Amino acid sequence: MGDVTRIVIIGGGPGGYEAALVAAQLGAEVTVVDRDGLGGASVLTDCVPSKTLIATAEVLTNFDSSYQELGITLDGEAEDRAERAISVDLGKVNRRVKRLAIAQSHDITQSVTRAGVTVLRGKGRLGAGGQAADGSREVVVEGPDGSTQSLRADTVLISTGVHPREAPDALPDGERILNWTQMYDIEELPAELIVVGSGVTGAEFAGAYQALGSKVTLVSSRDRVLPGEDPDAAEVLEDVFRRRGMNVMSRRRAESAKRVGDRVEVALNTGEVISGTHCLIAIGSIPNTADMGLEEAGVKLNDWGQIVVDRVSRTSAPGVYAAGDCTGVFMLASVAAMQGRIAMYHALGDAVQPLNLKTIASNIFTDPEIATVGYTAADVSCGKMDAVEIKLPLRGNPRAKMQGIRDGFVKLFCRPGTGIVVGGVVVAPRASELIHSISLAVDNSLTVEQVASAFTVYPSLSGSTAEAARQLHIRKRAESES
Secondary structure, three states: OOOOOEEEEEOOOHHHHHHHHHHHHOOOEEEEEEOOOOOHHHHHOOHHHHHHHHHHHHHHHHHHHHOOOOOOOOOOOOOOOOOOOOOOOHHHHHHHHHHHHHHHHHHHHHHHHHOOOEEEEOEEEEOOOOOOOOOOEEEEEEOOOOOEEEEEEOEEEEOOOEEEOOOOOOOOOOOOEEOHHHHHHOOOOOOEEEEEOOOHHHHHHHHHHHHHOOEEEEEOOOOOOOOOOOHHHHHHHHHHHHHOOOEEEOOOOEEEEEEEOOEEEEEEOOOOEEEEOEEEEOOOEEEOOOOOOOHHHOOOEOOOOOEOOOOOOEOOOOOEEEOOHHHOOOOOHHHHHHHHHHHHHHHOOOOOOOOOHHHOEEEEOOOOEEEEEEOOHHHHHOOOOOOEEEEEEHHHOHHHHHHOOOOOEEEEEEOOOOOEEEEEEEEEOOHHHHHHHHHHHHHOOOEHHHHHHOOOOOOOOOHHHHHHHHHHHHHHHHHHHO
16 A cells, blocks of 8 residues: 555546546545535536536527528418517426536546545645655545544645636625526526626526527626637627627626616616616636635645646645646636646656647537637737638538528638648537537648648538638738749
8 A cells, every 4th residue: 555646636526537537547546525516516507507508598599590591380370470489498497407417427426436536525625734754745624514534645636616706796696696506596587687797608698598588688898798709709799699689788897786676786887777687697706725725735826816737737835736727727627627637647657748728629608609729819919829810701601501500600820831720710500519620630730731631521511611721721822922
């Protein structure tokens, strides 16, 4: 037992459970300390539930927007019918959402315990003593009943995630004023939903509830929705939102939200007061790093309370690693999982490739979806990357025409001399699937010529990726000859 590495992982989200699986496979003695259930917020209150809800919304949107164009009629439907032809039972949808989340958490728990990992329910923190003479650290676990126990670890991984940020004048009550974790507890569809915050979470929920049948007002403090994303993609999405009847209020900041009977009033910094039946507060997140003994143990935090890590997930304290949203590196489950795996490879002396943020593919599950990989328009405009860009609207794609798809595009960035693909954006239904070919190109430094010469199915949306690469090749050639 003396040469077996003892690893304690605090937090059972994607960063924690993926790290646990790797560490167990590499022969370590692994304990995961988890408070809410394996899978973490990603599975229980964030990624899995929201995307399940969005799947229902997507069916409704696709039906509403294209069934008449595609020649589908409904029995008894009047020609001038104003109300929608189909509706949703939100209570039933949310029960399915929570059932799937719990089932996913159960599956993860089974796979982790089958790998030989010990799972402890409770809240973990680093012990006050720092490193012992043998290099180990103490992790104190407080159980659900208030009891405590002490564990010794050669290596500790912190992957405790984040929780929703709250404004003092807009505190959620779980009934009418809600954060994103509480949206799955409401039984009836909000008649009028005010969404405060136009980042990824706000945009996804606003689009989903608009599709489900709510009248949605989206309050954005910036010039446009999704201020951190590709501006062309954000413009398409905002146009779609407005066309579908959403009230998008730009350059306005919510100062308070309060209950007035069965309604919510939101006061804006412009002096306007807007009213709805429900209000979702989606103004960011706070890392779960407080009261864990981190700074006392020498773990450096930044000004936002996020754990500072290097590209192999090391913190400033020897033997302590961190992964996932609590590091603020990139708020994605896939990145958390990669950070956790990298931490274990490094800690256990296995071959390790440092995290490369420029090969990360991400997706926003609005309708249409927005998928990105590699360098961005912002990187090009600020001079961080010298690249040639092309944007190809989907409306010219034959498969898009057949499916009634009007909105979206494929955008590629390549180096002007070599033609190596360094980034891309896809705005389309199922952009999360279409981005993979561009991810392969970015990850393997393929040229636009190589992307263009690979066969695509005709007709297919992916044909637009190849066509964009062909047009980039022609443009690059013309520029080199001029």
